Amino acid sequence: MTAAFDFGPLLAPNLPPAAGKYAGFPPFNFVGGHNDPKQVPVADLIAAATAVLQREGPSLATYGLNSGPLGYRPLREFLAGKLKGHAGVTCTPDEILITSGSLQAIDLVNGILLTAGDTVIVEQETYGGALTRLAKLGVKAVGVPLDEEGLRIDALDAALAELKAKGVRPKYIYTIPTVQNPTGAIMSEARRRELLAVAERYGVPIFEDECYSDLIWSGTRPRALHALSTTGNVIHIGSFSKSIAPALRVGYIVASWELLSRMLATKTDAGSGALEQMVLAEYCARHFHAHVPKLAKGLRAKLDVLREALSENFGTAAEFGDPPGGIYLWIKLPDVVDTQKLFAAAAKAGVALNPGPEWSTDKAYARSRLRLCFANPEPEQIRKGVATLAEVCAREFGVPTRIANVGRG
Amino acid sequence: MTAAFDFGPLLAPNLPPAAGKYAGFPPFNFVGGHNDPKQVPVADLIAAATAVLQREGPSLATYGLNSGPLGYRPLREFLAGKLKGHAGVTCTPDEILITSGSLQAIDLVNGILLTAGDTVIVEQETYGGALTRLAKLGVKAVGVPLDEEGLRIDALDAALAELKAKGVRPKYIYTIPTVQNPTGAIMSEARRRELLAVAERYGVPIFEDECYSDLIWSGTRPRALHALSTTGNVIHIGSFSKSIAPALRVGYIVASWELLSRMLATKTDAGSGALEQMVLAEYCARHFHAHVPKLAKGLRAKLDVLREALSENFGTAAEFGDPPGGIYLWIKLPDVVDTQKLFAAAAKAGVALNPGPEWSTDKAYARSRLRLCFANPEPEQIRKGVATLAEVCAREFGVPTRIANVGRG
Numbered sequence: 105m106t107a108a109f110d111f112g113p114l115l116a117p118n119l120p121p122a123a124g125k126y127a128g129f130p131p132f133n134f135v136g137g138h139n140d141p142k143q144v145p146v147a148d149l150i151a152a153a154t155a156v157l158q159r160e161g162p163s164l165a166t167y168g169l170n171s172g173p174l175g176y177r178p179l180r181e182f183l184a185g186k187l188k189g190h191a192g193v194t195c196t197p198d199e200i201l202i203t204s205g206s207l208q209a210i211d212l213v214n215g216i217l218l219t220a221g222d223t224v225i226v227e228q229e230t231y232g233g234a235l236t237r238l239a240k241l242g243v244k245a246v247g248v249p250l251d252e253e254g255l256r257i258d259a260l261d262a263a264l265a266e267l268k269a270k271g272v273r274p275k276y277i278y279t280i281p282t283v284q285n286p287t288g289a290i291m292s293e294a295r296r297r298e299l300l301a302v303a304e305r306y307g308v309p310i311f312e313d314e315c316y317s318d319l320i321w322s323g324t325r326p327r328a329l330h331a332l333s334t335t336g337n338v339i340h341i342g343s344f345s346k347s348i349a350p351a352l353r354v355g356y357i358v359a360s361w362e363l364l365s366r367m368l369a370t371k372t373d374a375g376s377g378a379l380e381q382m383v384l385a386e387y388c389a390r391h392f393h394a395h396v397p398k399l400a401k402g403l404r405a406k407l408d409v410l411r412e413a414l415s416e417n418f419g420t421a422a423e424f425g426d427p428p429g430g431i432y433l434w435i436k437l438p439d440v441v442d443t444q445k446l447f448a449a450a451a452k453a454g455v456a457l458n459p460g461p462e463w464s465t466d467k468a469y470a471r472s473r474l475r476l477c478f479a480n481p482e483p484e485q486i487r488k489g490v491a492t493l494a495e496v497c498a499r500e501f502g503v504p505t506r507i508a509n510v511g512r513g
Numbered sequence: 514m515t516a517a518f519d520f521g522p523l524l525a526p527n528l529p530p531a532a533g534k535y536a537g538f539p540p541f542n543f544v545g546g547h548n549d550p551k552q553v554p555v556a557d558l559i560a561a562a563t564a565v566l567q568r569e570g571p572s573l574a575t576y577g578l579n580s581g582p583l584g585y586r587p588l589r590e591f592l593a594g595k596l597k598g599h600a601g602v603t604c605t606p607d608e609i610l611i612t613s614g615s616l617q618a619i620d621l622v623n624g625i626l627l628t629a630g631d632t633v634i635v636e637q638e639t640y641g642g643a644l645t646r647l648a649k650l651g652v653k654a655v656g657v658p659l660d661e662e663g664l665r666i667d668a669l670d671a672a673l674a675e676l677k678a679k680g681v682r683p684k685y686i687y688t689i690p691t692v693q694n695p696t697g698a699i700m701s702e703a704r705r706r707e708l709l710a711v712a713e714r715y716g717v718p719i720f721e722d723e724c725y726s727d728l729i730w731s732g733t734r735p736r737a738l739h740a741l742s743t744t745g746n747v748i749h750i751g752s753f754s755k756s757i758a759p760a761l762r763v764g765y766i767v768a769s770w771e772l773l774s775r776m777l778a779t780k781t782d783a784g785s786g787a788l789e790q791m792v793l794a795e796y797c798a799r800h801f802h803a804h805v806p807k808l809a810k811g812l813r814a815k816l817d818v819l820r821e822a823l824s825e826n827f828g829t830a831a832e833f834g835d836p837p838g839g840i841y842l843w844i845k846l847p848d849v850v851d852t853q854k855l856f857a858a859a860a861k862a863g864v865a866l867n868p869g870p871e872w873s874t875d876k877a878y879a880r881s882r883l884r885l886c887f888a889n890p891e892p893e894q895i896r897k898g899v900a901t902l903a904e905v906c907a908r909e910f911g912v913p914t915r916i917a918n919v920g921r922g
Contacts, residue, residue: 109718109746111772114684116628123777125607125770126581137783139574146570153562153792161555164758165548166889172535198534204613204762207782219525233781275523309518337518349573351787353613361534363520368532372642373616374546377786378760383562480575 120240131454132489137350137431138480140406143399144349145391152386153379160382168375173368175202175356175376179385183356186392191282191317192327193340193358201364204376206315206343206355210237212367213311213339213357217275218243225263225277225308227255229434229470231285232462234278234313246274247465252425254284254291257298264306276339277303277310282317282325286434286463286475288427293326300333309337315355318347318396320429321404336360344384346431347396352380403431403479406486410478413487417494421504431479432458436472441501443474446493449500455493529649540863541898546759546840547889549815552808553758554800561795562788569791577784582777584611584765584785588794592765595801600691600726601736602749602767610773613785615724615752615764619646621776622720622748622766626684627652634672634686634717636664638843638879640694641871643687643722655683656874661834663693663700666707673715685748686712686719691726691734695843695872695884697836702735709742718746724764727756727805729838730813745769753793755840756805761789812840812888815895819887822896826903830913840888841867845881850910852883855902858909864902 163169171177180197187193203209210233218224220242226234228247238245246267248260260277267274279299281291291299303310312329330340343355354376357367407426410433414422423436437443443459450457460473478486494504572578580586589606596602612618619642627633629651635643637656647654655676657669669686676683688708690700700708712719721738739749752764763785766776816835819842823831832845846852852868859866869882887895903913 107744109713109742109744111626111718114626114682114718115775116624116626119625119775120778122771122774123582124774126577126583128581129575129579136576138576141571141574144571144573146566149570149573150563150566153566153788154559157555157559157562161558162550162553164553164558164760165550166538167545167547167759168535169760170538172537173532174535204786205783211781215525216528217520217523217525237781273523304518309520309523333518335516335518345783349787350576351573351578351784353782353784353786360520362531365531365533366524366528369529372646373762374614374754375760375762377613377762377789378758379562379792380786380788383788 130456132485132492133456133480134476134489135456135458137345137477139346139350140402140479143402145395148391149383149387153383156382156386164378169378173375174198174200176378176381176385179381182385182388187358192331194331195358199358199360201357201367202376202381203355203357205345205353206341207233209341209355209357210234212371214241215370216363216366223267223272223274225274226465227279227284228466229286229464230278231280232458245465250287250289252289253295254281254289255279255299257295257302261302264302264308268306274308277308278313279310280313281329282314283319283430285316286432288425288430288434290325290428296326296329296332300329303337304335309339312338312340314340314342316346316430317342319400319403319431321400322428323397330358339363348384352384353377354380354384406478406483407433409483409486410476413490417490418504432475432477435474435476438503439472440503441472441497443472446497446500450493450496453492453496455489539865541894541901542865542889543885543898544865544867546754546886548755548759548840549811549888552811554804557800558792558796562792565791565795573787578787582784583607583609585787585790585794588790591794591797596767601740603740604767608767608769610766610776611785611790612764612766614754614762615750616642618750618764618766619643621780623650624779625772625775632676632681632683634683635874636688636693637875638695638873640689641867654874659696659698661698662704663690663698664688664708666704666711670711673711673717677715683717686717687722688719689722690738691723692728692839694725695841697834697839697843699734699837705735705738705741709738713744713746718748721747721749723749723751725755725839726751728809728812728840730809731837732806739767748772757793761793762786763789763793815887815892816842818892818895819885822899826899827913841884841886844883844885847912848881849912850881850906852881855906855909859902859905862901862905864898
């Protein structure tokens with residue numbers, strides 16, 4: 105190669121910073137929505153792949169598999185039944201769009217509704233990837249505080265009233281009502297009805313993200329906002345990433361054809377991956393309902409390990425609840441701790457965590473908070489990782505001062 | 514449901530028209546890049562899925578499968594070897610980014626380079642999906658005429674000189690040099706060197722799309738532009754859609770880490786579908802080199818059927834070449850024929866075709882041209898479809914006037 109061509113002057117303006125090189129997973133991996141490798145139902149997935157390919161393999165020669173751009177029809181049929189039984193959602197397979205993970209679902213919903221300068225309502229603590237997407241679009245995210253049941257209706261009403269007084273009609277209210285990310289809260293059905301009433305009063309639709317809603321220890325849950333709405337003002341999304349496997353990039357959107365037809369016009373990917381849809385449909389029709397409680401039981405056990413390890417290593421310095429489901433714990437450390445600094449110091453010790461400010465619109469409130477995902481590491485890694493984190497935190501911030509009832513310096 | 518919520522006023526401005534409802538494939542399906550259902554290697558794909566899931570199934574519990582965001586490493590390793598042997602491309606697995614089909618590859622390349630108001634060079638006849646993407650981005654596509662070897666270097670030089678005189682530096686030259694879409698031309702190695710020389714003289718990089726390059730009747734091809742460049746000014750993309758199955762949404766980008774790290778920062782989909790990557794890697798390592806010639810032989814036979822059917826039904830009214838590979842034929846009908854009107858009339862008769870103007874920057878030149886894909890329909894459907902198309906064309910435009918040596922009217 106002679107003098108290398110310089111692409112620098114040709115790059116588009118305002119690109120995000122370049123990605124770093126991948127260096128493998130950290131030893132203590134408490135981030136990223138990964139799940140438990142031991143719980144991937146390998147044998148049943150092989151049986152599903154074999155059965156569906158034997159029956160329908162030649163259809164891989166066609167974009168869309170004879171099912172059209174909404175996605176593999178048997179998967180949409182499974183979802184229609186599952187959503188009805190689990191979340192009370194009434195929809196036909198033609199009101200479901202299969203997406204490449206729920207991230208594409210978020211992008212498609214944003215794509216038809218948002219433009220730079222718009223405003224949306226979000227939960228004050230919410231999924232970091234939703235916040236970065238809104239920032240990239242130039243959309244203002246107004247955070248509404250949460251309590252142990254999720255979105256606070258009084259605060260929502262006040263925020264909507266304030267925006268209305270300024271002539272601003274938010275494009276949607278983004279909520280994760282069932283196993284909230286990061287708090288783990290499940291919104292009661294009464295609270296959901298209040299939320300719907302306020303949303304309808306202000307003419308603002310609801311964007312309901314149910315990405316984690318299958319992973320509930322009790323197995324039962326309130327009906328989805330989509331199910332409770334009487335006006336069709338709720339767009340509902342979900343995913344198989346948490347209930348089966350995150351590397352399978354399969355999510356979905358439930359919405360009216362009026363909206364799906366708009367999203368399809370912008371979904372120019374020639375369909376989402378067919379093999380993943382086919383294998384999931386075949387697997388889920390037979391095994392989903394037995395698999396999910398088994399997975400949830402294992403996750404509950406890992407949560408217990410994490411909570412015990414935190415109590416043991418942080419004592420009263422770490423405050424946290426007992427979430428009714430999910431794969432993460434939202435933790436408050438003493439005010440002296442800056443979790444973004446903790447993040448950097450912990451990374452050097454092999455511990456990956458989500459610092460609170462990335463998961464919140466209120467950076468000051470979230471400054472000493474963090475999210476730990478517990479689904480991927482083995483119990484022993486959870487214990488060692490939390491012990492390491494406590495050591496790093498004590499070194500950097502002087503807390504915890506006492507560990508396992510032993511004074512530390 | 515009470516009064517339905519009206520999303521209309523909340524939609525973003527300038528959305529594309531809503532998609533129509535899917536009505537199944539047309540009886541005579543000559544569009545869309547579909548392939549031959551009988552050539553999907555079902556048994557070997559099942560064996561590959563079984564083997565790779567037995568060995569690595571638990572890794573599905575992690576985003577990125579321990580391979581990082583560039584994609585499943587064994588697939589990148591296969592590609593590095595295949596690209597070297599087939600196209601002369603020298604690259605490491607870390608210079609390959611796996612994408613969700615080559616459409617995402619195009620989007621990622623466009624995403625880091627293009628902004629509204631930019632100019633790019635394209636082949637005058639080119640992939641319609643590339644043109645619609647550029648239009649959506651507000652980017653001006655300057656078409657350069659083709660001959661039987663592809664991009665005309667004299668015309669390219671003139672176009673670049675004219676732009677330079679106006680102070681415009683195009684962001685790239687988009688070319689499909691190996692089985693050009695839609696003409697089927699394969700650019701000679703001498704022409705490729707001329708293209709590289711002109712591109713380097715003007716400081717414009719090349720965006721090389723090799724989506725169809727595996728499907729060549731002779732099995733051999735000139736080296737890729739990426740292989741011939743001495744300055745690293747070529748971004749190379751490809752796909753498994755045409756060589757294995759289009760419903761598997763797996764494509765790739767070959768570029769320097771400088772560029773891939775920029776693309777990764779904008780690829781916020783948490784990775785492309787893992788199962789498809791795993792099954793493809795396992796399958797391709799064992800069977801790719803035997804499968805492709807077999808597939809190509811079957812496609813060559815279908816092309817013969819199409820060419821015979823056109824000669825028989827259109828006589829001299831249809832002009833076309835004998836492409837050295839691919840899945841489509843580019844056809845010139847008499848000037849009286851408007852292929853966009855023919856498209857609409859043929860659709861009513863169950864025949865789907867690509868009207869020329871959608872595949873060209875010169876709408877007048879392409880007005881009486883069309884593209885027919887021959888990979889998907891069975892030989893009998895090809896014959897019946899072409900006969901139907903000739904009938905529709907004769908009825909609408911008065912040509913062909915003689916069919917199978919029998920006067921018509």
